Amino acid sequence: MAQITRLQELAYEVKIEEVMTRDPVTVSPETSMSDLRAILRDHRISGAPVVEDGVLVGIVSIEDLIKALAAGEMDAQVGAKMTRDPMTVYADETVVLAVNYFDRQRFGRFPVIDREGELVGILTRGDIIRGLLKQLELEYHQEEVLRHRFSQVFEEFIADLTSITLHRQVVARDFQNAGEASSRIKRVLGRLGVSPQIIRRVAIATYELEINIVIHTDEGGEIIAEIQPQKILIRAVDRGPGIPDVAKAMEPGYSTAPDWIREMGFGAGVGLTNVKRCADEMLIESPGGLWTSVKVVIYLDQNQPAGEKQAA
Amino acid sequence: MKLKEICRELGLEVRTAKEKLGREVTGGYASDLLSCVMARAQSGNIWVTLQGHPNIVAVASLLNLAGIVLTEGVEPDAGTLTKAEEEGVAILTTPLTSYSVVGKLFDLGVPGAD
Secondary structure: OOOOOHHHHHHHHOEHHHHOEEOOOOEOOOOEHHHHHHHHHHHOOOEEEEEEOOEEEEEEEHHHHHHHHHOOOOOOEHHHHOEEOOOOEEOOOEHHHHHHHHHHOOOOEEEEEOOOOOEEEEEEHHHHHHHHHHHHHHHHHOOOOOOOOOHHHHHHOOOOOOOEEEEEEEOOOOOOOOOHHHHHHHHHHHHOOOOHHHHHHHHHHHHHHHHHHHHHOOOOEEEEEEEOOOEEEEEEEEOOOOOOOHHHHOOOOOOOOOHHHHOOOOOOOOHHHHHHHHOOEEEEEOHHHOOEEEEEEEEOOOOOOOHHHHHO | OEHHHHHHHHOOEEOOOHHHOOOEOOEEEEOOOHHHHHHHOOOOEEEEEOOOOOHHHHHHHHHOOOEEEEOOOOOOOHHHHHHHHHHOOOEEEOOOOHHHHHHHHHHOOOOEOO
């Protein structure tokens, strides 16, 4: 019944030391709560292990800080407010163990120790998801088949800045494989649980940019899609010959495609119009006719304006 | 209306992705310009065209179209058939003209994408 996803498999394969944050910021039991506040703020962290003479004695979090703040006890020492003898995990254990701990315990982070008991890192949910996504991205580059959605995971960790970047080379005049980059990006978005309307807009925009590289460049180029929690950035970069008149190229119906390409149904002169209609933001650069870069932003938030939605 | 019923009513020859014939067709679109198809055709639409090269599969797959009808006896390229089978895109062929196919689809109650 329960299908094992690749993400779950990875949780069994990847070790905690591969995803944890090394050399974590630590505090001592004598640190005052007001100093702790500055430390957490400066390092943009939400908790820290408490170490005394090299030995882990506790853990203190932003929650403890808020309680102290509410009670007017900011002069108190960390030692009095921390959680003593915190649950720890071993660096050489697998990530799945920590995932189970996070499920069952209310803690937001676990100190990581080696088998000698030495503190070597700290582990948050964010560390786990970044580590696993990085692994998935590596596998994507190896062109292994990704089979699973991890939308729930994305939602759960939405607070963390997590992104996936996909690169795909596009070969000039290769009409046989044109559309491959867009298909791959579409597939990944589908697995991430992105809404069909957004996928449609990304698919149309990347397809047109990809086809432009196939039709108009001498040496091809690259499509790069960066998927962030709030938006998708698409960049199409090529090595020339560039667009002499960008404003003209944006006019619907204007095309420089030769007849043999038009006969295949390409080069109708509405490609960039299509991209613009699907994009929340679009920027074309083609300096001195040397190369062209098109940047497109599509927000994942449904409330963002988009022409494609009105047209649909 | 299901793709299967459309194939039967119009006498279309199913060339690829027989497993997709149970799909519901949401509407139709006809054009030989790929960017126009990208702009207008909607998910679940049937697309009527004269183009037989492999890129029609990419377009249909990206838009999640229900199927492609190749008219006037156009023979899809070998690469098109292989790719369509891989991607699960139904390709249907007919000796009828695009005009007639669209007319018959309308008679069957398949609406335009607009």
